[in-house]
């Protein structure tokens with residue numbers, strides 16, 4: 383039995399390993415490229431659904447804008463942290479329980495309050 387005979391099964395001629403190598407390398411390169419593209423897509427999807435991005439989308443939505451105006455009125459136009467009178471425009475929405483530690487509360491209204499930029503930024507820098 384010659385090596386050529388071993389490659390023939392049911393009259394099908396299989397290529398030799400050496401003949402397969404360029405195709406295998408090409409397939410590996412394509413598979414690696416596809417994997418890299420899928421990983422990039424997965425990273426984009428993860429970023430899209432990140433708590434911060436979810437919160438930002440909500441904040442810019444009609445619901446978010448309406449909530450802020452109502453909450454500002456509810457807080458009598460004052461920062462929830464230092465109690466100073468603030469403008470609604472330019473005020474920050476503060477996560478009482480920080481977003482970094484409680485991502486599930488990103489858009490939980492019970493976890494949100496309006497704060498002045500100074501208070502919210504100072505808190506953010508501590509976290």
Ligand SMILES: [Zn+2]
Pocket residue numbers: 461462463464465466497498499500501502
């Ligand atoms: Zn404040």
